[in-house]
Amino acid sequence: MAYEPVIGLEVHCQLATASKLFCGCATKFGAEPNHQVCPICLGMPGVLPVLNRTAVDLAVKMALAIGGSVQQVSVFSRKQYFYPDLPKGYQITQYDRPYCLGGGVTLSSGQRIRMTRIHLEEDAGKNIHAEHASLVDCNRAGTPLMEIVSEPELKSAADAAEYLRRLRAIVRCIGASDGNLEEGSFRCDANVSIRRPGATVLGTRCEIKNLNSFRNVERAITYEILRQAEVLDGGGTITQETLLFDANSGRTQPMRSKEDSHDYRYLPDPDLPALVISMDRIEGIRASLPELPDAAKARLVQACGLADANAELIAQDQGTTRFFDLTCEAVGASYPAPAVANWLIAEYLPVAEERQWNLAESPIPPQRVAALLQLIAAGTISGKIAKTVFDVMLGSDEAPTSIVQRLGLVQISDEGAITELVERILTHNPGQLAQYLGGKDKLFGFFIGQIMQASQGKMNPELVNKILHARLAERRGRLD
């Protein structure tokens, strides 16, 4: 039977602050266990939370970026439950009065996925289960998170993955979070239900916890949709429960059922005054918003003439967009923007990613890239030689022009010299020449290879191509 999936996502996104939400401890990933802790985040007796201002600024930035409505007054509450990784016995979170309502993200299909809310909260610590004991690491306890909750409006696993990619692009673009899935700074829970097409009532939903890659989000939701369909087709009913996705088996498995769910006994936190965000502060943050990924992509396509896919890649984060813009600006009109994009995507970005460069402080800044591209534009070097020059640039500060001069990589565009070499190669390979003239056209590439090898790649490939063609055609003509 056909069903229509209904999917809503909850994303826990770690805010890119230097310190925790309610104390001064660092939030760096991967520190020695319990080395980023203090009496406050350890929940020692007598300590009090004080709200991190930067966390609020970043969260507001996110709210504005998705077109949400920032609430001028919001409230922190205590969500109570006992667990060793929760030092105070409660988590400070926003409950009935979150700081942001509404907003949304538009998919490539044009569908706008609306947001229910975003709220601020602190993360818990981590339990590590060793052989004979369970250990608690509180480094993560108190780390600032924003929980971004979508309406149940996504219709497929692929849409869910796209929604997440777009959301991540936004948090990265505005610098609210590093959006790192592996390190857990961008985590997702999915609520999945299915119903008959046209039905207005939602089916019973299941929540899939802690999906740690876009691929797993897609796999888990796909599996869950099929599982639920199978249950319904078999005449069964869906039980509301919390599931864990097992990436090895590709299946979802029950974690706990709703029956023993907690009563969290929410209580407005008396240690924290209501969070009041003034209009001035909101407008100040709005003014600091960078160009968002959707806007950047549209501009790259319309104003710069980039292909859709390339524009998407360049617009994925602010650093890349800015790098592209600066490169175009430095290179000038001689080298068209789409070609700059091609070169960055093919040559530069893979290296940058591998070496984990921060593009704003890249060792090869846009000006140096532009200098290299200008050499291609001027015909001084070929695209192929440019790769060699780029490799040298990676290891030194030498200017591209200087590298080209020093290594003698200047492209040979002298037709006489090229003709001479072409003739020499043809003469030295009489067997292949005969075969070519006999109809084996593929051997054209062989001659090109020989010529480029003999000239160490320095000959202008277009001219080589043209002259070789002419010389071979001439010989064929003679045969005719």
Place this chain on the structure above:
Amino acid sequence: MSDLQPFKLTATTISQKVRGGEWSVRDVANFYIERTERYSRDLNTHLFWDPADVLAQAKVQEARVKAKEDLPLAGVPVLIKDNICTRAIPTTCASKMLAGFRPPYDATVIARLRQAGAIIFGKSNCDEFAMGSSNEHSAFGPVLNPWNRAYVPGGSSGGSAAAVAADLVPVALGSDTGGSIRQPASFCGIAGLKPTYGRVSRYGLVAYSSSLDQIGPMARSTEDLALLLDVLSGHDPMDATSRVDPYPSVASSLGGPVALKGLRLGLVREFFGPGLADGTRAALLAAVKLMQEQGALVEEVSLPTLSHSISSYYLIAAAEASANLARFDGIRYGHRTARSGLSLKQLVKASRSEGFGREVKQRIMLGTFALSAGYYDAYYAKAKAGRGLIAADFAKAFGQVDVLVAPNAPSVAFRLGEKSQDPLAMYLGDICTLGVNLAGLPALSVPCGFDPTGLPIGLQLIAPAWEDGLLLRAAHAYEQLCPWTKQAQPPL
């Protein structure tokens, strides 16, 4: 040194004489060490006492005195209620749960006291986690009232009150969530101030009810209350509920009886009804008459919603306490059950069952219930609404008068064991003090006489928020007219 006489010293004189070079910090420390050694065990006032630590501190402060540092509390011994964190010094909250617990940090008030030249003179007994009105709910035994050892000293700051009354220290810190400074101060015949909520940092005060708790000074004179308040007051970036505005010195503004001229005093009608003991009523009215003679204008005011204060208070305090005390799970610090082979849930349950006393468990359960799904609106939300009404009543009264007059309790101290089996009777005794905490107001108790059995009576004065200075000036004026603490001493 012959100048060092029991019941003759105040923090103000100690600080002056130490700074003036007349007394050494060490001599003052030794004088009070000797008194503490002699009386504290019998009265059970102390939960931590280490003379060696006192002398080590004295040495440090002596050097600062010699270096002419600005030390408003130079060499002043201060006893600290045991629910205020002191670095490396046990802080138990009078609970088995925290027996032997040594905090890794000083509360902000402790840091301020040390900075001002004070000597931390041990930790005082109290009701467990400050929950109680008689000091009988201490896991380490009750404190005895120095005026009559068959009687309670009041609570929860009973150890601090009794120690100051017996002159084991000139001053002490208490905490007041529903009267825990004022009521024991009145039961022990000393002065005690509950400052405006937000005036003194709560950072390092082990939270009972965060929206009501406030640390305050206890002393044998209002002058000393003011001296300590000046040191304790001020914004603390570690406490988001502490006010940012600066405070002018209160101690330097005390001017004696002249403060009473034209001061409008309001007698809270609801407190002077039939529930009030005759001796207490007589002493309070005599005090009011005396002030009237000095030019104070007296009228009656009504706070009709005060009848809701007990139910509002015990719901809000219990609800907040149930969350505040959740951190005591036996995982990172505090009592952990010795039983082995338990699941996580069993471990937490056993540790808490063994670690907490009866009264604490009772309030945790009350608060847990009040916050349970489906009950929030009926209990907690309603209690909060009641709190708003009470605050509005006070605000209205302060449109009529400058300072309110009330008892601190319906009667003087009661006998040990008299109410300990009847929690409701104990809770009802708090009627005179709770409203102040619910409204966040400053209030104090100052001695105003004795009942026929020789037990002290306290006069409670209440001022509008942030008018702690006015409050102390009024109390100081009365004290100049009637210096009870100079006239009588407890029989040690």
